[in-house]
Amino acid sequence: MRDMSVPSRLPLAVGIGYKSRHYADLLADPGPVGWLEIHAENYMGDGGRPIAQLRALAERFPISVHGVGLSIGGERPLDRDHLNRLRHLCDWLDPASFSEHLAWSTHDTGYLNDLLPLPYTDATLARVGAHIGQVQDVLGRRMLLENPSTYLAFDETTMEEVDFLSELARRTGCGLLLDINNVFVSATNQGTDARAYIDAFPLSHVGEVHLGGHDADVDDTGRPLLIDSHGCAVVDPVWALYRYTIAQSGPRPTLIEWDTDVPAFATLRAEAARADAILSPVTA
Amino acid sequence: MHRQSSFTDAVLDPDRAAPGGVNDGFGGPAGKRFDVYRNNVVVSLTEALETGFPVLRKLVGDAFFKAMAGVFVRAHPPASPRLQLYGQRLPGFLASFPPVAHLPYLPDIARLELGLRQSYHAADAAPLDVGGLDPDAMLALKPLVAPATLVVQSRYPIFAIWRANTDSTAPGPAAGAQDILITRPGFDPAPHLLPRGGVALARLLKGRISLAEAMAATLAAEPEADISALLSLFIASGALTLERKDP
Numbered sequence: 001m002r003d004m005s006v007p008s009r010l011p012l013a014v015g016i017g018y019k020s021r022h023y024a025d026l027l028a029d030p031g032p033v034g035w036l037e038i039h040a041e042n043y044m045g046d047g048g049r050p051i052a053q054l055r056a057l058a059e060r061f062p063i064s065v066h067g068v069g070l071s072i073g074g075e076r077p078l079d080r081d082h083l084n085r086l087r088h089l090c091d092w093l094d095p096a097s098f099s100e101h102l103a104w105s106t107h108d109t110g111y112l113n114d115l116l117p118l119p120y121t122d123a124t125l126a127r128v129g130a131h132i133g134q135v136q137d138v139l140g141r142r143m144l145l146e147n148p149s150t151y152l153a154f155d156e157t158t159m160e161e162v163d164f165l166s167e168l169a170r171r172t173g174c175g176l177l178l179d180i181n182n183v184f185v186s187a188t189n190q191g192t193d194a195r196a197y198i199d200a201f202p203l204s205h206v207g208e209v210h211l212g213g214h215d216a217d218v219d220d221t222g223r224p225l226l227i228d229s230h231g232c233a234v235v236d237p238v239w240a241l242y243r244y245t246i247a248q249s250g251p252r253p254t255l256i257e258w259d260t261d262v263p264a265f266a267t268l269r270a271e272a273a274r275a276d277a278i279l280s281p282v283t284a
Numbered sequence: 285m286h287r288q289s290s291f292t293d294a295v296l297d298p299d300r301a302a303p304g305g306v307n308d309g310f311g312g313p314a315g316k317r318f319d320v321y322r323n324n325v326v327v328s329l330t331e332a333l334e335t336g337f338p339v340l341r342k343l344v345g346d347a348f349f350k351a352m353a354g355v356f357v358r359a360h361p362p363a364s365p366r367l368q369l370y371g372q373r374l375p376g377f378l379a380s381f382p383p384v385a386h387l388p389y390l391p392d393i394a395r396l397e398l399g400l401r402q403s404y405h406a407a408d409a410a411p412l413d414v415g416g417l418d419p420d421a422m423l424a425l426k427p428l429v430a431p432a433t434l435v436v437q438s439r440y441p442i443f444a445i446w447r448a449n450t451d452s453t454a455p456g457p458a459a460g461a462q463d464i465l466i467t468r469p470g471f472d473p474a475p476h477l478l479p480r481g482g483v484a485l486a487r488l489l490k491g492r493i494s495l496a497e498a499m500a501a502t503l504a505a506e507p508e509a510d511i512s513a514l515l516s517l518f519i520a521s522g523a524l525t526l527e528r529k530d531p
Binding site: 041042045046047048049050051054067068069070073074075076079081082085104105107108109111112113114116117119137150151152153155157159183189190191217220221223225227237 | 287289291292293294297305306307308309310312313314315316318319320324325328329332340360361362363364365366367368404405406407408431434468471472510517
């Protein structure tokens with residue numbers, strides 16, 4: 001019997017963000033990789049290689065469906081067509097988890113393909129909460145909501161991000177996806193303490209943890225400006241923050257994300273092994 | 285309330301100031317921190333076009349393609365998060381983009397690359413197999429055009445242009461109109477030069493008529509067509525199927 005306090009059917013193991021170029025290597029020798037995460041929008045076609053590969057992978061690995069385009073934080077109503085495509089995917093695949101972002105990406109002009117930021121106010125809370133409820137109703141499953149990387153702040157914000165996420169989880173019953181790299185990026189960009197964020201985070205709601213790489217820059221005043229790029233290895237301070245988090249939360253399904261400048265599978269497998277070395281002793 | 289309108293406008297217009305109501309987290313202007321979003325949007329959508337239109341990119345060069353994509357993505361962001369469909373409006377954009385007015389075949393190359401991607405993601409269907417059938421039985425079949433089969437028509441030699449830019453040993457294009465049949469017998473779409481009468485045959489076969497009827501009607505419309513060569517192409521390339529499309 002698994003630990004019922006973890007709000008996810010994913011195994012308490014390390015997964016990777018799946019890239020089609022790794023298909024053969026992954027099946028030949030997955031190493032410590034125990035599950036896979038896919039981006040929902042890449043598997044909304046009618047057939048062909050993407051769907052065939054996903055069907056084959058789902059026979060070998062638990063799958064997490066991670067949406068990047070639902071625009072849950074959008075001021076507009078959710079796109080019903082897109083929500084129905086998500087339902088179709090989740091219906092035939094029956095993934096171990098579905099997750100999306102605390103962000104918006106679509107407005108009247110179109111889909112902007114980035115995770116855009118939200119002010120943390122009562123109005124935003126009401127809107128996002130209603131959208132999460134709608135998603136969970138349509139999909140017929142509990143979802144996980146991911147904390148964002150933030151680069152700027154809104155004048156009208158009245159709540160801390162942690163409190164905002166806690167309240168969403170309380171209102172909607174959704175679980176949370178804790179992206180450790182996003183915590184580090186946001187804390188660095190805002191001059192706050194990443195460990196204090198973890199201390200305040202409702203860890204019992206966390207169904208999955210993300211680890212990824214970021215780029216480093218500086219803003220107009222010379223302050224550090226980290227950018228969530230998923231284009232390089234996880235840095236040491238993020239590994240330390242992961243270790244710190246897991247020591248408090250207990251084991252959580254943990255994902256290595258690497259979406260741009262995608263390396264050879266062996267590099268990804270080595271990152272997975274590094275996470276596994278932290279996760280396994282806690283799981284045992 | 286409509287904060288996301290001004291945010292969107294500023295993300296898509298590099299000449300605008302950052303939207304009101306945002307700051308750098310320390311009480312100062314957002315400045316470069318807002319530019320992170322501007323950059324993410326334009327760079328990621330440009331990369332989606334680079335992935336989707338490799339031959340177009342080769343024809344105009346990397347630097348020009350990037351600059352052109354920057355103009356296009358700001359004017360026509362995707363209508364949906366399914367980026368594999370992004371660029372439906374690129375042929376029309378290219379047809380009225382003055383810097384490429386001297387390359388009038390570019391819109392058709394863009395249509396061809398859109399067609400290849402559409403085919404890649406289309407529903408699966410087993411290709412029509414006529415092995416073991418006698419000619420009369422074969423001609424009585426009423427096949428379907430496979431979901432991954434598409435026709436692209438052009439006044440320009442787009443098949444030769446496409447081949448010359450994907451296969452370095454292919455001969456260079458000569459002047460003339462070329463139509464293309466895209467088929468996907470397995471997982472990889474392939475374009476085929478579609479001889480005279482092929483467009484008519486493909487259209488007729490969508491009416492779910494027998495191969496014999498389709499051949500006769502094609503010849504009536506295009507008396508010069510080499511109908512047996514056309515039929516061989518449609519069958520050998522996997523353009524046809526007996527399966528019903530998935531609902």
